[in-house]
Amino acid sequence: MYAVAIVAILVTLSLALARALMGPTVFDRIAAINMFGTKTVLLIAVFSFLTGRLDLLDMALVYAMINFISVVAVLRLFSHKDFHSPAENNVISVKVRRRWF
Amino acid sequence: MVLDILSWVCLVAGGLVGVVGAVGIHRFPDFFSRQHATGTTDTLCALLILLGLGLQAGLSLAAFKVALIFLFLFITSPAATHALASAAVHSGLDPKRGRTDSEGQS
């Protein structure tokens, strides 16, 4: 039964990769690549249960984190063209800081 | 036994939802509708598959890690989708519209 899930995820991966290669706009590509990353996390999780090596779940977690960070990084650069300034205008940032810190 | 069946159902359903989403990003006409396909199925697929795995693991460290992965995906995946869509809107990408603008169909 794990096999069914793995095959389904592999099919999903291939379709997502196709969209990443074809995607007319850059956002299509990024969305497809983000989806690819998420599905890789699931693939590793299912794979670790399939083989019984449950320490592989650590890897799935790392993947999930890294995938998020790289998507944030690419979007950040795309909407700003640089890495210096914060991703927000000051009004919002002050408001958020008060509530969360 | 019941848990087994339940977890198999979850795994298969999760795989199915994933494939549906993947077909969706090819069938839908423009970026925003594709975002709808990926955004919704990503979360549901992760939920179902990880739930299936968690049921298999029972109460153990593995189940805890699976839950952690799920929580992480559940928070970050919609956030990434949102950020992507808002970046697309701000960069001037317009949703594709159908014949009548008021209905907004494509």
Place this chain on the structure above:
Amino acid sequence: MDLLIDISLLTFLAVTAIGIIRITNLFAVIMLFAIFSFLSATLFMTMDAVDVALTEAAVGAGISTVLMLATLALNKDHNEKQPDKNRHWLPLAVVLTTGAVLVYGTLDLPDFGDPASAPQTHVAPHYIEKAIEETGVPNIVTAVLASYRGFDTLGEVVVIFTAGIAVLLLLGGRREDPLDDGAKDKRVPQNLVLRIVSKIVIPVIMLFALYVQFHGDYGPGGGFQAGVIMSAAIILYSLVFGLGAAERIIPKSVLMFLTSLGVLIFAGVGIASLFLGGNYLNYSVLASSQVAGQHIGILLVELGVGITVFAVMLTIFFAFAGRERS
């Protein structure tokens, strides 16, 4: 099942590589590089090299993606370039020849997992049979990395240290006002969602980095991976809240201190074992029993590796991201 996964992943890998060559948008290419790293990491995982896979995922997909993006940010020209119409036959010939030579070279390599091959017959059996008994560390990779091959690892840490220093020397000259963030960029989108999600996620990432650091004796992971994951958390903070905010949390002076501190801890453990009557980096003399000594030594050494890797990764990122576009 394993075969199917391997074949699919290798196919994806090849398709991704072709895509990287064909696609002209540099953002998409960098994202594809991240996918490439994920795929190779997954392949390492199916080959049971979990520690390598962790490193590849964290460094290849995480840090180098961010660094490549930072490099792209330094370039003025973000536009898609049309591929050059001229055909370059000489480079093609060079690439094909080199590739053919490399493929020819692989014919002499032993099969994957061949028990009679050279790496499996010298020291590996000793490590595999004796590691738990001699070091008390269940994860053999950590035992080999930190204890048996501690000297090599010290060399690697020094290489990373040197890389950090070199980047500081080359790119250290930076703009005057690192703390003056915001206010100048009015057209930015409202990223409230990203901010709040990052605040939830960053502590989890840091906690997980500590888990990878201190659980490295028992499961996959160790100082290298933990340092990279920890720096990824700070990089995420810097991406969402601005470079100035991140540099206020970890000032450059602290980073430089940490960079040296890690190497100092590693080398210091070696000196300590010298003074206690053992060889350099022989941890057995650090405590009354051999296993306890090894345990303390490995823990300290991994900590040193983690601190240096963390500080150097952040130094490099700050140096790249802090530069004005030329």
